[in-house]
Amino acid sequence: MPRPSLREHVIAAAVEQFHRRGYHASGVKDITDAANLPKGSFYNYFSSKEEMALEALRRYGLGRQLERLRDPGTPPVDRLRAHFVFFGDDLNHDGTNLGCMFGNFAAESISTGPALRDAVGNAWSHWIAALTVALTEMKELGELPADRDVDLLARGLARAWQGTVLHAKVLQDMSPIDDFFAGVFEPLLGLPAR
Structure with a gap:
């Protein structure tokens, strides 16, 4: 090697x-x-x-596995759940004190140069677009009501996740991850509680 x-x-x-x-x-x-x-x-x-x-x-973004949100071989709701489970497992593995590097940079972005702010903004846009793909497929399959705004829903999930990560970081435990699934993910998508 x-x-x-x-x-x-x-x-x-x-x-x-x-x-x-x-x-x-x-x-x-x-x-x-x-x-x-x-x-x-x-x-x-x-x-x-x-x-x-x-x-x-850029390297950190490659490790976020966003391409899995576009996998046509897996039902979209399963892709979405697996996506956030992966993020939660990653957070648990690395320790809640690290949080999300994009979120960490976003918190510092007011005092960084425009190139870094743009990079974080573009990463968020790319993530939201990937979430929107899976949500759109759910809507096309009738798994989401026809009147649901998938772009708004994707932005809401992304923002809720970042708040979840921040809260886990403050508490230094993983309980906010369970709260995200029970209080945000399932209700927003109209899924039965697990």
């Missing part, structure tokens, strides 16, 4: 540092220390901390 490049090593360290500490609290030295590289080597791969953060956000 080929050895990962030093650039990939720096990216992995940056994703971990930005996710754990946020944008402002993660310096280039923190990232290079985590990668066990001299600080100057960072600039062999990236021109700035912002450029690195954009790549870290």
Whole structure:
């Protein structure tokens, strides 16, 4: 198996540092220390901390498995549930203190540059579009009432999830995840309580 490049090593360290500490609290030295590289080597791969953060956000986004929301081989309601279960499992695995890197960056976005704000905004738009695909299929199958606004519903689910993650982070436990399914996911989609 080929050895990962030093650039990939720096990216992995940056994703971990930005996710754990946020944008402002993660310096280039923190990232290079985590990668066990001299600080100057960072600039062999990236021109700035912002450029690195954009790549870290992109890599984090790839791990969100949004393509599963478009899988035609699985019923749309099952895809939606599995999507949020995956997010909850990921949160539980990483520890509630990390939260969602997009949500963490969004909380800092007022004091970051426009490139980072745009990257987070685009990630949210991409996520909401993927949720809308599954919700539209549910509507076409008659699993949602014909008058339901799937775009509004997708935005509501995304926002409710981010609030859930934030609450889990504050409480340092996973109980808000159960609340999300029982109090938001199932009622919004008109599903019977599990």
